Amino acid sequence: MSVTGQPPTTEQTLDQLQRAAFSYFLQAVNPANGLVADTSRDNAPASIGVVGFALSAYPVAVGRGWMTRADAVERSLTTLRFFRDSDQSGSPEATGYKGFYYHFLDMQTGVRMWRSELSMIDTAMLIAGALTAASYFKAETREEIELREIVDALYRRIDWSWTLDGKATIRLGWKPECGFLNYGWDGYNEAMVLYVLALGSPTHPIAGDNFEAWTATYQWENLYGYDFLYAGPLFVHQFSHAWIDFRGIQDRFMRDKRCDYFENSRRATEVQRQYARRNPHGFAGYGESCWGVTACDGPSQQEPELADEPRRLFGYAARGVPYGPDDGTLSGWAAVASLPFAPDIVLRTASVMLDRYPENLSDQQYASSFNPTLARADRAWVSAGHFGLDQGIVLLMIENHRTQLIWQLTRNCRPIRTGLSRAGFRGGWLQRRAPNKHHANGHAQ
Amino acid sequence: MATHNNSTSTAPPDVAERERRNNVHPDGWCNPVPAARYNLVVIGAGTAGLVAAHAAAALGAKVALIERHLLGGDCLNVGCVPSKAIIRTARLYSEMRHATQYGAQIPGDLRVDFSAVMLRMRGIRARISRADSVLRLTEAGVDVFFGAACFTGPEAVTVDGTTLRFKKAMIATGSRPDTPSIPGLVEAGYLTNENVFNLTELPRRLLVIGGGPLGCELAQAFSRFGSKTIIAQSWPLFLPLEERDAAQILSDAFARDGVEVRLNTRAVSVRVQGGQKLVDLVSDDYKSTVAVDAILTGTGRVPNVEGLNLEAAGVHYDADDGICVNDFLQTSNPRIYAAGDVCLEHKFTHTADASARIVVRNALFFGRQRLSALTIPWCTYTDPEIAHVGLYVQQAHNKDISVKTFTIPMHDVDRAIADGEEAGFVKIHVKEGTDRILGATIVARHAGEMINEVTLAMVAGIGLRTLARVIHAYPTQGEAIKKAADAYNHTRLMPFAKTIFSRWLAWRR
Numbered sequence: 001m002s003v004t005g006q007p008p009t010t011e012q013t014l015d016q017l018q019r020a021a022f023s024y025f026l027q028a029v030n031p032a033n034g035l036v037a038d039t040s041r042d043n044a045p046a047s048i049g050v051v052g053f054a055l056s057a058y059p060v061a062v063g064r065g066w067m068t069r070a071d072a073v074e075r076s077l078t079t080l081r082f083f084r085d086s087d088q089s090g091s092p093e094a095t096g097y098k099g100f101y102y103h104f105l106d107m108q109t110g111v112r113m114w115r116s117e118l119s120m121i122d123t124a125m126l127i128a129g130a131l132t133a134a135s136y137f138k139a140e141t142r143e144e145i146e147l148r149e150i151v152d153a154l155y156r157r158i159d160w161s162w163t164l165d166g167k168a169t170i171r172l173g174w175k176p177e178c179g180f181l182n183y184g185w186d187g188y189n190e191a192m193v194l195y196v197l198a199l200g201s202p203t204h205p206i207a208g209d210n211f212e213a214w215t216a217t218y219q220w221e222n223l224y225g226y227d228f229l230y231a232g233p234l235f236v237h238q239f240s241h242a243w244i245d246f247r248g249i250q251d252r253f254m255r256d257k258r259c260d261y262f263e264n265s266r267r268a269t270e271v272q273r274q275y276a277r278r279n280p281h282g283f284a285g286y287g288e289s290c291w292g293v294t295a296c297d298g299p300s301q302q303e304p305e306l307a308d309e310p311r312r313l314f315g316y317a318a319r320g321v322p323y324g325p326d327d328g329t330l331s332g333w334a335a336v337a338s339l340p341f342a343p344d345i346v347l348r349t350a351s352v353m354l355d356r357y358p359e360n361l362s363d364q365q366y367a368s369s370f371n372p373t374l375a376r377a378d379r380a381w382v383s384a385g386h387f388g389l390d391q392g393i394v395l396l397m398i399e400n401h402r403t404q405l406i407w408q409l410t411r412n413c414r415p416i417r418t419g420l421s422r423a424g425f426r427g428g429w430l431q432r433r434a435p436n437k438h439h440a441n442g443h444a445q
Numbered sequence: 446m447a448t449h450n451n452s453t454s455t456a457p458p459d460v461a462e463r464e465r466r467n468n469v470h471p472d473g474w475c476n477p478v479p480a481a482r483y484n485l486v487v488i489g490a491g492t493a494g495l496v497a498a499h500a501a502a503a504l505g506a507k508v509a510l511i512e513r514h515l516l517g518g519d520c521l522n523v524g525c526v527p528s529k530a531i532i533r534t535a536r537l538y539s540e541m542r543h544a545t546q547y548g549a550q551i552p553g554d555l556r557v558d559f560s561a562v563m564l565r566m567r568g569i570r571a572r573i574s575r576a577d578s579v580l581r582l583t584e585a586g587v588d589v590f591f592g593a594a595c596f597t598g599p600e601a602v603t604v605d606g607t608t609l610r611f612k613k614a615m616i617a618t619g620s621r622p623d624t625p626s627i628p629g630l631v632e633a634g635y636l637t638n639e640n641v642f643n644l645t646e647l648p649r650r651l652l653v654i655g656g657g658p659l660g661c662e663l664a665q666a667f668s669r670f671g672s673k674t675i676i677a678q679s680w681p682l683f684l685p686l687e688e689r690d691a692a693q694i695l696s697d698a699f700a701r702d703g704v705e706v707r708l709n710t711r712a713v714s715v716r717v718q719g720g721q722k723l724v725d726l727v728s729d730d731y732k733s734t735v736a737v738d739a740i741l742t743g744t745g746r747v748p749n750v751e752g753l754n755l756e757a758a759g760v761h762y763d764a765d766d767g768i769c770v771n772d773f774l775q776t777s778n779p780r781i782y783a784a785g786d787v788c789l790e791h792k793f794t795h796t797a798d799a800s801a802r803i804v805v806r807n808a809l810f811f812g813r814q815r816l817s818a819l820t821i822p823w824c825t826y827t828d829p830e831i832a833h834v835g836l837y838v839q840q841a842h843n844k845d846i847s848v849k850t851f852t853i854p855m856h857d858v859d860r861a862i863a864d865g866e867e868a869g870f871v872k873i874h875v876k877e878g879t880d881r882i883l884g885a886t887i888v889a890r891h892a893g894e895m896i897n898e899v900t901l902a903m904v905a906g907i908g909l910r911t912l913a914r915v916i917h918a919y920p921t922q923g924e925a926i927k928k929a930a931d932a933y934n935h936t937r938l939m940p941f942a943k944t945i946f947s948r949w950l951a952w953r954r
Binding site: 175178182183218220221222223224280312320322325 | 848849
């Protein structure tokens with residue numbers, strides 16, 4: 001990839017990055033059940049959130065000619081049938097409970113791994129992917145009809161209201177050993193897609209008051225000269241946007257602030273740049289065109305060769321700006337995932353980061369993270385392998401930048417429209433009636 | 446506030462201790478012959494009691510002050526004063542260890558002399574106790590009675606068999622540490638603020654239960670002295686009432702100081718084995734056991750309402766929330782008021798002081814001053830310090846007030862950069878569309894000093910617009926507040942004003 005002189009990343013480069021990201025889902029899938037590994041590392045379990053990205057990736061691949069429609073439908077059906085038929089008893093070795101699924105599953109058997117939690121947000125990403133597939137595969141064929149019926153059944157059986165546990169806001173997770181996890185999950189975070197899907201449910205919805213209770217924990221801040229809804233890690237400003245087009249639609253909070261969540265994510269991009277320019281900890285590499293502080297893998301202090309590092313290092317952690325944690329670790333994929341919000345800035349940033357740190361890419365896929373401060377022999381520390389969530393967000397956000405395909409599909413998705421409406425969103429595309437026919441055979445330009 | 450029996454000092458009886466003792470509870474003290482009737486009887490000689498007694502006496506009232514144990518209460522004897530003294534030494538050790546960050550050399554011998562730390566603390570405590578001494582009280586005309594107070598009716602209280610009659614009374618018996626109900630804890634022995642300052646040896650391994658202000662302050666200090674310290678907190682965050690970002694910064698600071706942080710973790714049982722304390726911890730479905738030499742609890746405080754025979758005085762109270770008072774700090778007996786920890790949600794020395802002043806005016810001079818009118822700042826003296834005043838964002842949202850926060854990271858403040866004290870921020874919350882300050886949180890090395898400017902602005906009704914006109918000496922860390930005010934002005938002026946100014950200036954060229 002030639003980026004000498006750092007011209008903005010080209011359309012051709014984007015295509016390469018996007019296709020490489022998609023190849024992760026071909027490499028890391030178990031074709032027998034559709035489960036996709038959390039990472040490319042040995043013995044990695046499946047992650048249900050990554051499966052959600054896979055279900056969204058197949059329509060992109062069909063549209064771009066990387067996969068036949070029949071293949072995509074078959075892969076999607078295999079996946080959806082697995083979840084339909086999975087053990088929902090909630091036992092420690094089951095796959096799910098009350099329509100939700102454990103975060104990590106055995107790639108072969110699909111049972112719970114690592115004593116993981118029943119994950120509300122990862123289930124939401126899985127269902128968002130399933131709904132994306134159902135919105136794309138609209139043909140009246142036996143397979144596509146079955147696909148849509150399974151998606152509907154999976155969505156309907158989720159007991160979203162149970163996740164409140166009598167509280168005002170959704171709990172983060174649940175374990176059979178101890179019940180709901182006691183983690184605070186307040187403030188603006190990646191849960192928007194979760195709340196929208198929970199509100200849109202025809203069977204077990206949460207109430208608009210629950211959404212309001214969540215937004216009551218928001219912090220609207222003026223930081224580095226930008227007014228924005230604060231959240232430290234960059235992924236928070238991206239993940240729900242992979243599936244939902246927030247351009248021009250506003251809930252009560254955003255109406256009050258005369259902003260929308262899309263514009264907010266653009267400002268979050270600017271805040272990342274400002275932080276990287278200031279670089280308060282003096283880390284190598286940071287600058288206005290080299291940033292991406294987010295949840296990612298990291299050079300944990302546990303690694304023996306880093307034991308002498310004077311600064312505190314983290315493993316997988318939700319890094320954030322401006323208050324940290326920050327150990328000098330950046331994510332190239334996180335910059336790219338802001339492409340729809342600030343294309344000019346991101347294209348140049350991606351180009352600069354790849355030019356300076358080409359080791360950040362292997363097989364054209366972004367590593368989870370790299371740390372230039374911990375360079376050895378002029379090569380930054382780089383997280384081993386690849387992470388499915390990173391590939392998924394790169395794939396979807398490049399697509400949304402190029403064609404808005406995913407956004408077009410979910411605009412016509414009843415649960416998402418209903419959920420947004422119940423959350424108080426108004427204006428923009430929500431005011432326009434959903435068309436009866438969808439762009440099922442190609443890109444929704 | 447120090448009317449609790451368990452706070453008997455076992456600190457070394459050195460010169461400083463003898464001086465303090467002589468100031469706050471002299472040996473051989475004889476209670477005076479009581480007056481026929483007092484304008485004000487004050488029960489409890491902690492901060493609230495001392496302030497009220499001095500203030501009322503200065504105004505000509507006949508005042509009696511009853512104290513069960515030590516004048517000065519928790520703040521002087523087992524609270525703010527001793528903790529801040531040892532925190533200062535701990536901070537110095539931390540700076541010496543990180544001397545190279547400041548372009549200095551790490552001293553050759555960095556051995557912690559814990560007995561010297563505590564000796565200094567006792568000296569400081571003794572010196573400050575002079576202000577709270579029985580001598581000063583008697584010179585001010587206050588009748589000081591040592592002993593347990595017990596109401597015998599709505600207008601009388603006894604102490605050591607002597608009956609004091611009053612026109613008005615104020616209960617200021619303070620609070621004591623809450624003991625968590627953990628099986629085996631009492632048998633194993635544990636530290637609280639009431640006895641931790643009597644330590645003569647540094648515990649090699651320390652478990653702090655509770656991530657509130659006291660737990661956080663002392664966990665960091667003892668870790669800096671060299672104790673291998675674990676802090677276990679049942680909530681998923683430190684200081685659960687503070688802003689999440691403050692907790693994040695504190696978490697980083699703890700890690701830097703070597704404190705092992707166990708959030709979302711409960712201690713469920715304690716046992717002694719082989720001379721060490723084994724504590725079972727549970728975090729969701731994860732169970733573990735830690736071996737320590739000492740356990741410090743800081744899990745909240747309970748009001749001292751027992752033994753006062755409040756029923757005889759017709760004073761309503763609650764074992765958890767303390768004495769019930771109205772906004773004028775009056776109890777259910779109109780002659781009796783309360784102040785300080787025994788009746789307040791915010792159990793701080795400065796709140797005790799402010800509430801006592803309200804009581805003196807309301808009880809003696811028909812005042813109508815309200816507790817709810819107070820603007821109360823507070824500060825947790827970790828490093829960095831965490832200070833707050835006014836509303837939190839969520840409290841404002843719950844009142845349906847739209848909030849905008851002006852945030853200045855300390856890494857944007859020149860003096861903080863020069864001082865190597867960049868961790869932290871100033872966040873000032875204003876009502877959206879106005880410059881009216883609703884509240885502020887400051888995390889900074891000297892946040893406790895900085896919050897006072899915001900408190901002043903709030904009390905005086907000064908908004909950010911005016912604060913932006915206040916020249917701040919450069920370079921100071923307090924300039925962060927000016928920068929927040931400048932940020933407000935910037936958003937107010939832009940972009941409309943910029944357009945107008947640009948046109949006018951273009952016309953002037």
